[in-house]
Amino acid sequence: MPKNSLIDFDSTKPNSPFYNESHRQWRDSLRRWLAKEIAPYVEEWEEAEEFPLSLYKKASEFGLSRLNYPEQYGGLDSGFDRFHAIVTAEETSQIGAGGIFASLLVHGIGLPPIIALGTQEMKERIAPAVLTGDKRICLGITEPDAGSDVANIKTRAERDGDDFIVRGSKMFITGGMRADYMTTAVRTGGPGMSGISLLLIELDRPGVARTKLKKQGWWASDTAAVYLDEVRVPVSNLIGPENQGFLGIVLNFNGERLAMAASAVGYARTCLVEAARYAQERQTFGKRLADHQVIRHKIAEMQRQVNATQAYLEICAWRVQEGESPIADLALLKVQATLTMEFCAREAMQVFGGAGYLRGNKVERIYREVRVNAIGGGSEEIMRDLAARQMGL
């Protein structure tokens, strides 16, 4: 690399044996789509705290939101592998606005339990409508009194003839303000994880109310508190067998953690690139920031951590691809990735100085999005604990 040539996303990414021509082309195609359909509107949508609903349709037409779902329901899965998913996470993260994709692709957590465990009738009713972008589905697990401790949820579904009557509330529900359906964890049995079922709730049913939650980051994502006040739902809306809902929840975990780790590394790399480019241009004390040793070393340090995390990510992805379920490593990978994101966001903010503190730039936004990655989808503490248990400690 000749001195002073501007660093970019691709130049910071080492060659890797896991990618072939189809990954390269997917990256290319996706990058161009994002540059046209999303990048120009990021500031506007973040400030407006939502993006147009038409984006769901556009993302479906392009294929982004249909990836890795069965073709019989309108998905695109032939030939799709974990590395296409990594490419997708990397390219979307370069936009530097995680909230847009959190809501746009929220069916990534809401729909898989239905595809895996739902009745044929339910799959045919829900999946095609979601995959065309006409309907939206979110996932409601967390409650005001149960987050990490999923097994402790209190929302009850009482049997009443052919219906359940659901009472309770769900908290922090991504996409919840605009969703049509919620894949909901409810208590149908006794205490603990063996009393939990997954229930599909249409959110236009009487008794459903929602409140929008204001957040530190992810502004373009609509996050809701969803109140369920005697909501009548047919028993046929059960996703999988009664009282075995925990299985459906756990099924999501591997894919979700891998995807979150891939995005977190992508955000870390985006911070690295933004900081490096700024350091290459900004002059202080008669030279470029990049010529001050303290700043150069920050950049090298970011690259070191990003490279190490990337290697861990790709090996984990390969193992999952080979059919393994490396639970401990996926948990630790998520921790590694969010710590790397946190470090790079912090260092990039320092490199930008006051300019980084102003609203409307990627680094500032990513800085405000660190915690949701480190807490959502399994917090760092819970991930370490899970890994320790898996290790037999």
Added chain:
Amino acid sequence: MKILVTVKRVPDPESSIKVNPEGTGIVESGLKWVVNPFDEIAIEEALRIKEAQGDVEVVVVSVGVSESQEQLRTGLAMGADRAILVKADRPDTAAVAKILVKLVEKEQPTLVILGKQAIDDDSNEVGQMLAHLLGWPQATFISKLTFAGDKASVECIREVDGGMETIAFALPAIITADLRLNEPRYASLPGIMKARKKPMEEIDAASLGVDLTPRVRIKKMAPPPARTAGRKVESVDELINALQTEAKVM
């Protein structure tokens, strides 16, 4: 019907291009390569014809280095049916046109669609040369293409200085695509997967029996002079004076 579409491998217009120290060309290492944007429009047009008419085969063709396969794959991923790569080391426009004549003779397409120019050297010559060598009608810089009812002729709207020109002619013909002809699609992931299994034929240019001797020689390449900083003027008079005496544009 068969449509032949040309695809050239060119440096990504967004990458920063540097002239090599010898002044013989650009620095190619580390460059990202893409399909010439006007060729993407050409591919898109062919695909739209295929979608409208059904029984159409779209063949993408590139003349160049082996790596041009990547760009042909992009054409296949967009939806073309098969690809032909003619391997040749830096052919000039005349050589490319002569090679294309051979392919047209072999493939017998009804329509050849090219980009109006390649964004690397901006020659804007191959389409016109090909039409001349074949003795076929041509429409360059087109922004609209409409088939007649019997599909034996087409009507094209061309972008010309000062307006639009509408011309109609019988097929087979040569067409070169301008920016406003259409908005090319993005290759979808299933398209990318299918492209891996579509046929790609490789031909050595030397085997075609055409004279590849370059007619154009690049003597020297130099970057444009670096822009110097502007300056503020105090009054309109000073501005007019500077435009007349210094910039010599008035």
